[in-house]
Amino acid sequence: MEFSSKLLERAVNEMSQLPGIGKRTALRLVLHMLKQPKEQTFALSEALQTMRNDVKFCKSCHNISDTELCEICSSPNRKEDIICVVEDVRDVMAIENTSSFKGLYHVLGGKISPMDGVGPHDLNIESLINKVKDGKINELVFALSSTMEGDTTNFYIYKQIQDYKVFTSTIARGISVGDELEYADEITLGRSILNRIPFESSLKL
Amino acid sequence: MEFSSKLLERAVNEMSQLPGIGKRTALRLVLHMLKQPKEQTFALSEALQTMRNDVKFCKSCHNISDTELCEICSSPNRKEDIICVVEDVRDVMAIENTSSFKGLYHVLGGKISPMDGVGPHDLNIESLINKVKDGKINELVFALSSTMEGDTTNFYIYKQIQDYKVFTSTIARGISVGDELEYADEITLGRSILNRIPFESSLKL
Incomplete structure (x- = not known):
């Protein structure tokens, strides 16, 4: 791809480092930003930087958290x-x-x-x-x-x-709620039979 | 979606403003950034900011350019x-x-x-x-x-x-090179017949 601007090229290259984002998608996203108010790009860019810099991982459960110990812990x-x-x-x-x-x-x-x-x-x-x-x-x-x-x-x-x-x-592994038995794979269906539960206890769910 | 961190939530919300990027994709991208070195996120964020701030449009053809007049003009x-x-x-x-x-x-x-x-x-x-x-x-x-x-x-x-x-x-509108006639839509095929060109001139392409 030939770019008419080095700044555009760099932004597209950086964007396309993200998983699932190719050069073409990156170009589409970057050109979209150019059409939006500057503030929107600045907000995105600032949010990413702050997040990467300040986000913590809970010292107990290693979940993402803003505090030493996460809300759940x-x-x-x-x-x-x-x-x-x-x-x-x-x-x-x-x-x-x-x-x-x-x-x-x-x-x-x-x-x-x-x-x-x-x-x-x-x-x-x-x-x-x-x-x-x-x-x-x-x-x-x-x-x-x-x-x-x-x-x-x-x-x-x-x-x-x-x-x-x-x-x-x-x-538990088994057939998803709402799924048809005939389309389930054999391993899942087999396990769901072996691990069957008393009907009464299924009524309580 | 419930987030365990406000910083994460803000980053995901900003990302999901981009066209074609939903909340789930945004979360995937942002979590990917957290696994990569900080420098990568900073490079992306900086490239976007500089691009949005400094990119110019050619004063003659309005193409994106780093200079007043683009390379082509x-x-x-x-x-x-x-x-x-x-x-x-x-x-x-x-x-x-x-x-x-x-x-x-x-x-x-x-x-x-x-x-x-x-x-x-x-x-x-x-x-x-x-x-x-x-x-x-x-x-x-x-x-x-x-x-x-x-x-x-x-x-x-x-x-x-x-x-x-x-x-x-x-x-010119017409059948794409390499395409099968039978799968072409009628309007395109019709136009390609009406706008046919001398065989000799097609040899020169």
């Missing part, structure tokens, strides 16, 4: 003896949206993936093990994605804590 | 008597990539579109008419998109300059 209404282990900040948001979990979280920051060069020490696993060692945790809920890497990570953590008195669970 | 190798009228900066880039046009450009900055509240006076039409009035232009090539708005804009400009001695042309 510092809330008195949360059960402190049950911890949901998730991969990412977005997973916390997704589970929070369900209003179905009243415990605390622990954000690993990824999954163990030797292919991508991510080992256990690149993740927030040690601080999780330490929480279990302190003996105040009754249950760990594994809520990682059910991929090879997710399963590996679950198993790694499980191995580290199996000598401690803590109950471990994993979120 | 100030080049001695361009034919100054033929002007290609385009809607947008991207169209200049697209035509430049073909290396098939050696004249100058004129960027209107949009099309006449009463539905969107864009009238002739919102576009760079007057400066184009003035160029024609000065008598140094031999040919205007209309290269707007062939929509209702594009046709209206072409016609508006044509009406304004028809008393002056200037040849007007419009880019």
Whole structure:
């Protein structure tokens, strides 16, 4: 692509470093900014800088936070003896949206993936093990994605804590609410049959 | 969407103002930035600010430029008597990539579109008419998109300059190179038959 302005070219190049944004999309976004009031671009640029500079990670659960200890960890209404282990900040948001979990979280920051060069020490696993060692945790809920890497990570953590008195669970896999059985994959459908629950208890959900 | 950090929320909100970027995509982009070195976000943010602040529009053709007069307008190798009228900066880039046009450009900055509240006076039409009035232009090539708005804009400009001695042309509409006839729409195929060219002249392309 030939640009008539070096400033434009630099802005497009920087934008296209973002995942899923190619040169053409970047150009479209940047030209859109040029049509909008200057203030809008300045606000965006300032928001990104401040965010990158000032955002903190909760020292307990490693969730994104504006304070040392995040709102969830510092809330008195949360059960402190049950911890949901998730991969990412977005997973916390997704589970929070369900209003179905009243415990605390622990954000690993990824999954163990030797292919991508991510080992256990690149993740927030040690601080999780330490929480279990302190003996105040009754249950760990594994809520990682059910991929090879997710399963590996679950198993790694499980191995580290199996000598401690803590109950471990994993979120249910099954047919999504509203889905047709005939279109479900065999593994999901198979698991949903093996892990069937008493009908009475499904009435209470 | 519930955010655990106000800074994150502001960054996501600003990002999602961009066209085609929703809240979820914005969150993905912003979280990606948090995983990258700070310098990358600062470089992006700085590039956007500088671009928005310092970018100029060529005083002759209204193309984006770092200088008063853009590279094309100030080049001695361009034919100054033929002007290609385009809607947008991207169209200049697209035509430049073909290396098939050696004249100058004129960027209107949009099309006449009463539905969107864009009238002739919102576009760079007057400066184009003035160029024609000065008598140094031999040919205007209309290269707007062939929509209702594009046709209206072409016609508006044509009406304004028809008393002056200037040849007007419009880019050829027809079947794309490599396309199958059977999948072409009727209007395009019909026009390509009506506007057929001598076989010998197609050999020279």
